[in-house]
Amino acid sequence: xxxxxxxxxxxxxxxxxxxxxxxxxxxxxxxxxxxxxxxxxxxxxxxxxxxxxxxxxxxxxxxxxxxxxxxxxxxxxxxxxxxxxxxxxxxxxxxxxxxxxxxxxxxxxxxxxxxxxxxxxxxxxxxxxxxxxxxxxxxxxxxxxxxxxxxxxxxxxxxxxxxxxxxxxxxxxxxxxxxxxxxxxxxxxxxxxxxxxxxxxxxxxxxxxxxxxxxxxxxxxxxxxxxxxxxxxxxxxxxxxxxxxxxxxxxxxxxxxxxxxxxxxxxxxxxxxxxxxxxxxxxxxxxxxxxxxxxxxxxxxxxxxxxxxxxxxxxxxxxxxxxxx
Amino acid sequence: xxxxxxxxxxxxxxxxxxxxxxxxxxxxxxxxxxxxxxxxxxxxxxxxxxxxxxxxxxxxxxxxxxxxxxxxxxxxxxxxxxxxxxxxxxxxxxxxxxxxxxxxxxxxxxxxxxxxxxxxxxxxxxxxxxxxxxxxxxxxxxxxxxxxxxxxxxxxxxxxxxxxxxxxxxxxxxxxxxxxxxxxxxxxxxxxxxxxxxxxxxxxxxxxxxxxxxxxxxxxxxxxxxxxxxxxxxxxxxxxxxxxxxxxxxxxxxxxxxxxxxxxxxxxxxxxxxxxxxxxxxxxxxxxxxxxxxxxxxxxxxxxxxxxxxxxxxxxxxxxxxxxx
Numbered sequence: 001x002x003x004x005x006x007x008x009x010x011x012x013x014x015x016x017x018x019x020x021x022x023x024x025x026x027x028x029x030x031x032x033x034x035x036x037x038x039x040x041x042x043x044x045x046x047x048x049x050x051x052x053x054x055x056x057x058x059x060x061x062x063x064x065x066x067x068x069x070x071x072x073x074x075x076x077x078x079x080x081x082x083x084x085x086x087x088x089x090x091x092x093x094x095x096x097x098x099x100x101x102x103x104x105x106x107x108x109x110x111x112x113x114x115x116x117x118x119x120x121x122x123x124x125x126x127x128x129x130x131x132x133x134x135x136x137x138x139x140x141x142x143x144x145x146x147x148x149x150x151x152x153x154x155x156x157x158x159x160x161x162x163x164x165x166x167x168x169x170x171x172x173x174x175x176x177x178x179x180x181x182x183x184x185x186x187x188x189x190x191x192x193x194x195x196x197x198x199x200x201x202x203x204x205x206x207x208x209x210x211x212x213x214x215x216x217x218x219x220x221x222x223x224x225x226x227x228x229x230x231x232x233x234x235x236x237x238x239x240x241x242x243x244x245x246x247x248x249x250x251x252x253x254x255x256x257x258x259x260x261x262x263x264x265x266x267x268x269x270x271x272x273x274x275x276x277x278x279x280x281x282x283x284x285x286x287x288x289x290x291x292x293x294x295x296x297x298x299x300x301x302x303x304x305x306x307x308x309x310x311x312x313x314x315x316x317x318x319x320x321x322x323x324x325x
Numbered sequence: 326x327x328x329x330x331x332x333x334x335x336x337x338x339x340x341x342x343x344x345x346x347x348x349x350x351x352x353x354x355x356x357x358x359x360x361x362x363x364x365x366x367x368x369x370x371x372x373x374x375x376x377x378x379x380x381x382x383x384x385x386x387x388x389x390x391x392x393x394x395x396x397x398x399x400x401x402x403x404x405x406x407x408x409x410x411x412x413x414x415x416x417x418x419x420x421x422x423x424x425x426x427x428x429x430x431x432x433x434x435x436x437x438x439x440x441x442x443x444x445x446x447x448x449x450x451x452x453x454x455x456x457x458x459x460x461x462x463x464x465x466x467x468x469x470x471x472x473x474x475x476x477x478x479x480x481x482x483x484x485x486x487x488x489x490x491x492x493x494x495x496x497x498x499x500x501x502x503x504x505x506x507x508x509x510x511x512x513x514x515x516x517x518x519x520x521x522x523x524x525x526x527x528x529x530x531x532x533x534x535x536x537x538x539x540x541x542x543x544x545x546x547x548x549x550x551x552x553x554x555x556x557x558x559x560x561x562x563x564x565x566x567x568x569x570x571x572x573x574x575x576x577x578x579x580x581x582x583x584x585x586x587x588x589x590x591x592x593x594x595x596x597x598x599x600x601x602x603x604x605x606x607x608x609x610x611x612x613x614x615x616x617x618x619x620x621x622x623x624x625x626x627x628x629x630x631x632x633x634x635x636x637x638x639x640x641x642x643x644x645x646x647x648x649x650x
Contacts, residue, residue, distance in 0.1 A: 036412050047449060047460065103342070115569070133374075169434065
């Protein structure tokens with residue numbers, strides 16, 4: 001049971017309550033994946049529900065993209081565990097307006113995202129409903145499972161890919177405008193981080209977390225689980241220029257916009273001090289995913305915050321995205 | 326790929342379409358469970374979504390019962406595969422009216438049904454939504470996986486437990502009346518058939534299927550998958566007297582009411598000819614679940630039906646329950 005290690009937030013309060021109630025019957029609630037030992041192998045399992053109007057809108061994305069994105073969300077949890085070779089099952093709740101052809105399109109997206117991550121769709125369930133939702137469950141193999149707990153003082157803190165693109169698309173849509181194609185693509189068909197997660201797990205990653213709820217909030221979960229403080233330099237964040245306009249429209253600097261994030265299926269990872277730029281280039285050669293050092297883990301001090309963001313030599317306060325806030 | 330073996334019905338038409346589209350990327354769609362080989366073991370996996378207003382109503386069941394019943398539905402698929410030791414993950418989509426205490430109650434039911442089946446809840450996901458739904462995914466171990474395909478001419482056709490109780494509760498509620506306590510209990514907290522499924526799998530069951538969509542319809546799926554005809558004697562069905570009033574109110578004999586069924590999480594199983602009443606008593610001693618022989622599998626004839634129900638020496642036509650009809 002890891003619920004003592006959960007970070008702050010209303011969603012985690014709920015999970016804590018559930019973990020307390022389930023008692024000895026629950027195992028490992030509160031990490032990106034649950035782990036299961038089978039025949040000498042370790043399986044990582046995650047389940048993730050995407051609901052129309054909450055996670056996607058049919059006027060923003062094609063059905064295929066909705067299926068892709070739903071699968072990508074669950075696959076990202078496997079990536080954060082360092083697991084690969086995903087097996088996927090999909091349970092679709094379908095309102096009467098979603099016809100057989102539409103179901104096929106949704107499942108096409110699920111199948112393509114799964115195939116792009118080197119996996120297979122094993123099966124599923126179709127049900128009637130009032131609102132469209134996709135529940136995607138993924139099962140991967142974790143030769144070296146990496147948890148949220150494990151970061152140590154002195155570790156470098158790194159992030160995969162880039163930050164802010166998907167959120168830029170989202171905030172642009174919410175303002176009733178048309179997002180930049182690069183931001184739209186990042187939102188609609190996020191690339192799986194399965195390969196880079198697997199590579200990092202095999203290169204002594206100490207702790208790892210999916211930052212789809214935003215770097216600011218998810219960094220706190222990793223810090224809380226590992227009982228360290230993270231010091232993150234906002235000017236180091238890999239925020240591409242396509243984010244600038246959306247950040248400006250929200251009245252934020254691109255770095256803060258990228259840190260608040262959410263919607264990016266990237267990984268935050270604590271790596272040993274010795275892991276440097278040379279190793280990061282090696283990782284990029286092997287996986288084609290860039291890796292950026294954005295800070296370090298330090299000893300936690302009594303009463304001190306769990307994550308400090310720095311900008312121009314000053315600490316900056318950021319609040320993470322919380323589903324239930 | 327087993328989609329060529331799927332029976333008739335609108336839901337199966339959809340699954341067939343999906344299977345064709347996924348092509349080589351889908352494996353084993355269309356049975357109760359998907360199978361996955363891990364470290365020399367075979368895992369059986371199923372995912373099952375329960376939606377408010379479709380599968381349950383909050384004015385009929387307590388939240389705990391809703392959680393129990395949702396888990397029981399998925400566990401029943403494992404039972405039909407002969408799998409046991411279930412690991413369970415639950416993704417809950419929660420409208421704003423469902424508070425933290427209500428979530429705990431739902432998960433309490435999921436946890437209790439899982440524990441009663443000898444399993445563990447590994448984790449889950451909580452999301453906001455407009456309507457309440459529970460997506461339960463179960464992973465069990467199948468030492469001897471039993472599929473829908475495999476019944477042979479000469480096999481005895483048996484059913485576990487009793488038929489019609491849960492449907493009696495449902496139809497009584499739908500008439501605005503209060504169901505008999507025995508029928509209500511069968512609907513609200515169906516007992517898992519994991520142990521008897523596992524026992525049957527270890528005793529040469531040739532084919533097995535969960536009949537939660539009704540014996541009449543599900544028998545056709547087993548017959549189609551196995552390419553046999555099933556001859557079932559309606560007067561042999563284990564329909565308890567508590568069903569009588571509800572059957573009468575629907576203008577059906579208890580046997581026909583029980584055969585149309587749906588909602589009962591029982592198993593239909595094809596067993597070798599040699600399996601007789603003595604073996605059935607052995608099974609009941611080991612698992613506390615009665616087993617009733619209701620018919621046999623015979624050679625399929627050109628143009629002949631896949632399932633024939635007999636009553637008083639006459640064939641009777643029954644249509645199964647189909648989610649999408």
